[in-house]
Amino acid sequence: MKLQAQYNKISIASTILVLLIAGAGYYFLLQYVLKDQLDETLRVEQVEIQDFIQTNHSLPPATTYKDQRIEFKKSDKAFHQSFRTLMVYDPDEKENELSRQLNFPVEINGQYYIASVTKSQEATEEIIGLILLITLGLIILLSMLLFFANRFLVKRLWKPFQTTLSSIKSFDLNAPSAIKTEKTTIHEFNELNENISMMTEKVVKDYLSLKQFIDHASHEMQTPLAVVNSKLDVLIQDPALNEKNLQDLQVIYDAVDKMSKLSQSLLLLARIENNQFSEKQEVDIHIVAKNIIQELDEWISERSLTVSNEISDLKVNMNPQLANTLITNLFINAIKHSNKQGNILLRSDKNIFTVSNPGTQALDKHLIFDRFWKSEYSDGTGLGLAIAKQICDHYGFLLQYEFREGIHHFSIIF
Amino acid sequence: MKLLIVEDEKELAASMVSYLKNENYTCEVAFNFKQALDKIETSDYECIALDITLPGGSGMQLLKELKNNKKTDGVIIISAKNSIDDRINGLRLGADDYLVKPFHLSELAARINAIIRRKMYKGNNVIRFNEIFIDTLAKEVMVKEEPVELTRKEYELLVYFLSNQRKVISKNALISHLWSQEMGTGESADIIYTHIKNLRKKLNEKGCGDYIKSLYGMGYKLTDQ
Numbered sequence: 001m002k003l004q005a006q007y008n009k010i011s012i013a014s015t016i017l018v019l020l021i022a023g024a025g026y027y028f029l030l031q032y033v034l035k036d037q038l039d040e041t042l043r044v045e046q047v048e049i050q051d052f053i054q055t056n057h058s059l060p061p062a063t064t065y066k067d068q069r070i071e072f073k074k075s076d077k078a079f080h081q082s083f084r085t086l087m088v089y090d091p092d093e094k095e096n097e098l099s100r101q102l103n104f105p106v107e108i109n110g111q112y113y114i115a116s117v118t119k120s121q122e123a124t125e126e127i128i129g130l131i132l133l134i135t136l137g138l139i140i141l142l143s144m145l146l147f148f149a150n151r152f153l154v155k156r157l158w159k160p161f162q163t164t165l166s167s168i169k170s171f172d173l174n175a176p177s178a179i180k181t182e183k184t185t186i187h188e189f190n191e192l193n194e195n196i197s198m199m200t201e202k203v204v205k206d207y208l209s210l211k212q213f214i215d216h217a218s219h220e221m222q223t224p225l226a227v228v229n230s231k232l233d234v235l236i237q238d239p240a241l242n243e244k245n246l247q248d249l250q251v252i253y254d255a256v257d258k259m260s261k262l263s264q265s266l267l268l269l270a271r272i273e274n275n276q277f278s279e280k281q282e283v284d285i286h287i288v289a290k291n292i293i294q295e296l297d298e299w300i301s302e303r304s305l306t307v308s309n310e311i312s313d314l315k316v317n318m319n320p321q322l323a324n325t326l327i328t329n330l331f332i333n334a335i336k337h338s339n340k341q342g343n344i345l346l347r348s349d350k351n352i353f354t355v356s357n358p359g360t361q362a363l364d365k366h367l368i369f370d371r372f373w374k375s376e377y378s379d380g381t382g383l384g385l386a387i388a389k390q391i392c393d394h395y396g397f398l399l400q401y402e403f404r405e406g407i408h409h410f411s412i413i414f
Numbered sequence: 415m416k417l418l419i420v421e422d423e424k425e426l427a428a429s430m431v432s433y434l435k436n437e438n439y440t441c442e443v444a445f446n447f448k449q450a451l452d453k454i455e456t457s458d459y460e461c462i463a464l465d466i467t468l469p470g471g472s473g474m475q476l477l478k479e480l481k482n483n484k485k486t487d488g489v490i491i492i493s494a495k496n497s498i499d500d501r502i503n504g505l506r507l508g509a510d511d512y513l514v515k516p517f518h519l520s521e522l523a524a525r526i527n528a529i530i531r532r533k534m535y536k537g538n539n540v541i542r543f544n545e546i547f548i549d550t551l552a553k554e555v556m557v558k559e560e561p562v563e564l565t566r567k568e569y570e571l572l573v574y575f576l577s578n579q580r581k582v583i584s585k586n587a588l589i590s591h592l593w594s595q596e597m598g599t600g601e602s603a604d605i606i607y608t609h610i611k612n613l614r615k616k617l618n619e620k621g622c623g624d625y626i627k628s629l630y631g632m633g634y635k636l637t638d639q
Contacts, residue, residue, distance in 0.1 A: 226423070226494075226518035227429070230516075233429065246629055249632065253584055253585075297499055298605045
């Protein structure tokens with residue numbers, strides 16, 4: 001849930017709750033005050049009646065005036081005066097009306113009477129109703145106002161945050177540009193922006209130095225490797241070497257080869273990341289594949305494999321060297337991991353290129369493109385597929401792996 | 415014929431000299447920019463193996479000097495950097511070839527031979543070894559005046575052997591010469607063996623001596639001794 005929605009939910013709910021409680025309290029207080037006032041009026045009436053009796057020693061006439069009615073009834077004994085609320089029939093309105101009545105005893109010449117003054121509460125009820133309506137209206141109006149105010153005000157308040165966020169989203173470590181921020185009066189956002197800027201600067205710096213490190217390390221490795229290689233080349237000229245010596249030297253040769261292959265691969269990865277293959281041209285994948293198949297012909301026949309090149313018209317705009325590396329790495333992978341006598345199929349469908357080869361079991365599709373990941377039978381550097389992935393990522397191609405019915409499929413969606 | 419090795423890594427330079435010098439070649443060495451500059455100013459060399467990163471200056475600068483002095487020495491750049499820009503720059507400045515470290519000495523020898531052939535015979539490129547005659551322009555091989563039909567890889571192998579006469583060439587050097595991608599070590603010995611077997615057979619059929627010797631499959635040597 002968005003922060004704003006969350007905030008709206010809480011603020012509107014609490015506003016409504018407070019207004020409802022306040023409204024209810026207001027209602028009861030008002031009712032109490034108005035009833036008290038009505039009772040006061042009834043008491044004034046009582047005093048007038050008692051004064052009249054005191055002066056005239058007779059009952060005043062029973063009257064009905066507007067919403068006030070005065071009645072007398074004989075009673076055989078004295079009693080305490082009392083207020084009550086009751087429904088009284090109003091002949092004018094032809095309906096029962098909520099009324100307030102004060103009953104009190106009067107005595108004229110030893111005869112007791114019940115004097116009752118009744119006053120309709122209807123007017124009071126109307127006032128309360130009106131006040132309630134106004135309150136309700138206020139609740140609705142205030143809620144709406146709050147909602148819209150939040151919507152626009154909060155949106156404006158959060159704008160610097162949104163700017164920073166969209167800048168972070170579009171941040172690319174391979175093409176770093178400074179995080180765009182908006183100057184704001186809000187301290188928290190300024191602090192956030194400052195820290196993000198500092199963090200990205202540091203990340204970019206570290207990333208660059210890491211890339212440089214790989215570049216330098218790989219370069220620095222080449223000369224010692226060249227020394228080892230050259231010493232080996234000189235050493236094997238010695239006619240005194242026996243078979244055992246030569247076998248040991250072979251192991252050293254292979255290890256040095258592997259190491260130089262490794263550093264070359266790391267350099268290549270670093271170079272793709274550094275965007276050092278900017279030259280682009282239209283590459284015919286069919287021709288690239290044909291050349292690679294020819295180049296690796298001996299390895300294909302050594303493993304008794306067959307290759308079908310069913311690539312139709314597929315031209316891609318990319319660096320020709322990288323295109324060659326990409327297809328070669330996928331193809332070499334297929335050769336290395338095919339069952340003997342298997343068939344490697346290269347085909348294309350519109351902009352999808354697929355290399356398929358028979359295998360025994362599915363590989364972990366989350367791991368195969370990781371650097372230095374190797375299946376247990378692999379004797380390679382573990383970088384071939386990682387390089388293929390890096391090239392695809394560089395151009396925004398999609399490299400996918402699938403295992404269906406005993407066949408590995410590596411597809412590039414150009 | 416004189417070769418100049420410009421390489422600051424002394425042991426590498428020593429290996430190069432030890433491998434390249436023979437009855438035909440004498441080798442001189444320069445370990446830094448200054449020495450190299452002195453040498454190229456005072457003598458002419460058939461070929462210079464030139465490292466790019468040198469103490470005291472860049473190999474590229476030496477290339478410029480050569481060009482400015484209208485020297486015709488052949489130059490092969492030896493660089494730790496396998497970068498296309500460097501390669502293009504070097505070739506543009508007049509280098510004849512570009513070799514990336516680490517390399518096999520047999521590869522260096524083959525490339526130096528190729529440069530010298532081009533420079534000395536001005537397009538009339540031939541290699542002779544007893545009864546074997548190769549026209550490297552037409553890519554034709556003759557044994558006792560009779561043409562031998564070789565596949566592309568067999569031809570490349572033969573030229574490579576003839577550029578490294580009487581030297582043991584490791585299997586790894588042969589593989590990296592024939593294929594830019596190495597496929598792993600398992601099958602490579604068999605594949606090289608098959609190629610060499612076929613090459614020997616084709617040469618022998620024309621009455622050529624059996625010159626290519628195997629050292630337990632780890633290396634091969636072309637020799638008439």
